[in-house]
Amino acid sequence: MTVDALKAVAIVFVAVVLQTSIVSTIEIRGGTPDLLLVTLVAISLLRGAIWGAAAGFAAGLLLDTASLARLGETSLLLTVAGYWIGRYGETTGRDRSHAPLLSVAVVTVLYAIGALALHVVLGDPVDAGRVLVGALIPGVLLNLLLTFPVYALVRRILGRPEWAAQEVRLLG
């Protein structure tokens, strides 16, 4: 449990550093890949809702610190996202091979809408058309491209989900 937690923290830390220093500078057809969100999806699907929420909170806090953004802004969105994906992973998506792709596609859209709403509430000038029309579709596609390699890497580091191991034991 503790080793898993340390591994998850390390994965999130590396993802934040890569996201802020490298990935966020890549802009293709108006969209930018979100490595951190894809990593969070992988952790949440593999470890469930509580881990997802905690990883989302930590990831958001680190991202806001590294990019000098308002503290708590990204944490709020990623906590909810991590929890929701974790619940999906524990229930409906548990044996589905398409769960990572579906989760990444849906959460990218919901995250963009949530972030837009939060920025509007906080009074930031944001171009909603660019966020929801210009950048969203390329962003979803780029995140989908990242999904399989990132999911495979995170699963290799964290191991298979606990419930999958239990099922193997029961069947065996």
Place this chain on the structure above:
Amino acid sequence: MVVGVLALLSLALLSVYFRESDNGPLHGAQDAGATVMRPFQVGAERVARPFRDLYGWFDGLVGAKEENERLRAELARANQQAIENQNAAQENRDLREALDYQDLPGLKDYRPVNTRVVAQQSPQFSKQIVIAAGSNAGIKKHAPVLSAGALVGEVTKVTADTALVTLLTDESSAVTAYSIRTGALGIVESGEGGSLALDNVPKEKDVTRGDLVATAGSGVERLPSLFPRGIPIGTVTSASQTDTEPFKQIQIVSMVDLSNLDVVTVLVR
């Protein structure tokens, strides 16, 4: 239960951070955290740089021949212009000396701090970058930031070893600027699709394609300008007007690629 607590904690953080001053405890904690993360970000950026340069090299090959011809023509024009400028500059110096002319603070009154870009915020919501120098290097809030001699933005947050720079293409950015050829005054703001626009230029003013736009500065004592006069911003790519709009519609293109900044210069006094 856990998610509720974490969400409430995030909201509390956001609320306190939003209300407190730049010297508040959360800003201090962020300052310390950013300092810890900076070496990792610099390291990652250095590792990625050769790959990014390689991509840029291949990307530059597309249309390189046409660009070469265009640049040769531009160079010929620039050489001609440089000779004229040298004469004008000498004449200007002589006249200033003769008249004992008192000017606004200029570029010569600032000290450059050259630094590296280490992080970038999500470009969908803000056009902001984090640079690897802060108050320890003398950087202050609202300092102008340049790249390749052209204005790219303004420092909007400073920690001990890092600073946040809001780029000209950010929705919240606005800089008073003028056309060097005619002196027509306006405000450079973000335009459609991450471009730049020179707004608030009256229709009777003369601004045309190819005009160079630079910071206007201000001599008003109560509202001193953040930037010295004469920092180049970009070139006018189109200028039009309609009967219904009170101002011209002017698009400008920055002299540098604002989406791919590597090294920047902060001007400090």
